[in-house]
Amino acid sequence: MLFSIITITKGNPDGYERTRDSVKSQNFFDFEWVVVDGDIEEDDGIYDAMNKGIKRSTGTFMIFMNAGDTFAGPDVLSRMASFASYDFLYGDAIEDGHVKPAHHNIAYGMPTHHQAMAFRRSDLRYDLKYEIAADYKYTAQAMAKGRCKYLSFPVCVFEQGGVSQRSTTLARDEQKMIRKELGIRAPLAPVVQLASLLVKKATPKLYWMLRKRLITSRA
Numbered sequence: 020m021l022f023s024i025i026t027i028t029k030g031n032p033d034g035y036e037r038t039r040d041s042v043k044s045q046n047f048f049d050f051e052w053v054v055v056d057g058d059i060e061e062d063d064g065i066y067d068a069m070n071k072g073i074k075r076s077t078g079t080f081m082i083f084m085n086a087g088d089t090f091a092g093p094d095v096l097s098r099m100a101s102f103a104s105y106d107f108l109y110g111d112a113i114e115d116g117h118v119k120p121a122h123h124n125i126a127y128g129m130p131t132h133h134q135a136m137a138f139r140r141s142d143l144r145y146d147l148k149y150e151i152a153a154d155y156k157y158t159a160q161a162m163a164k165g166r167c168k169y170l171s172f173p174v175c176v177f178e179q180g181g182v183s184q185r186s187t188t189l190a191r192d193e194q195k196m197i198r199k200e201l202g203i204r205a206p207l208a209p210v211v212q213l214a215s216l217l218v219k220k221a222t223p224k225l226y227w228m229l230r231k232r233l234i235t236s237r238a
Contacts, residue, residue: 021103022050022096022137023078027068027085029057034087034178041089047097051078066145066153073144079103080137083154087178088134095174099137106165108137110174117227118173125159126205128194128212133158135174139165151186152193159201187216 024042028035035054042052053076055068062068069083080103084090091113102108112119112132121131133154138161145153191209198205219226 020049020051020078021080021100023053023072023076023081024050025053025055025069025072025076025081025083027055027057027065027072027083029068029086031086034085037089038084038086042084044093045090045096046093047100049100050096051076063147064150066147066149070144070147076140078140080108080139082134082137084134084175085178089176089178091173091176095172098172099170099174102168102170104166105168106139107161107167108170109167110135110170110172113173113176115223115227119177121169123169124205125162126198126203127208129155129158130162132175132177134177149193149197151190152197155190155194156197156201159197159203163201 026035026038026042028038039052053072055062055072055075057068062071065085072083073081080099090096099108099110109121109131111121112135114132119132121135123130136158138157141161141164143157143160143164145157147153149156191212194212195209197203198208215226218229
């Protein structure tokens, strides 16, 4: 089994159906779909549920596509499969109808949305002491463990309104703690993250224009 698509869902039947339909639409079939439903079984939060998904999955790579999130197209898995010799795959994401390009420096936050990444199976688990940013620690550790490959195409369509978006201050604080824990030096990261957030809220057109320029500069 090449891919395990792990979906966490709780109280979001409409989102679950969108994710299910997206998974079923893939034209690549060497994958399994693992669902952890918080309405059926208890857990200690989303990261505990994601650890359960890891334990139950068998694929070489794991993709965390939670309820409401979808693949950017039916050929995403087939395109990702071409890079299976790498250990960590990450691509762009679609957010608010815009392509949001990945960046390549984990010190300044998640390089892309978590749903746009594929992790080679390892002994890593989500650290439950972090309420918001356990995915950041998991990603930083995964990127440090092996060969990383940027995929220059959108992998996912991101569902707005996640916990990290609702608690941006806590997310930045926890990321700062994780950088200290892992020895990642980026003293200006909180300032850069806050500035990006303020621009996005105050002038979204400017924010997406700058993002578009980043895509153009890579062409």
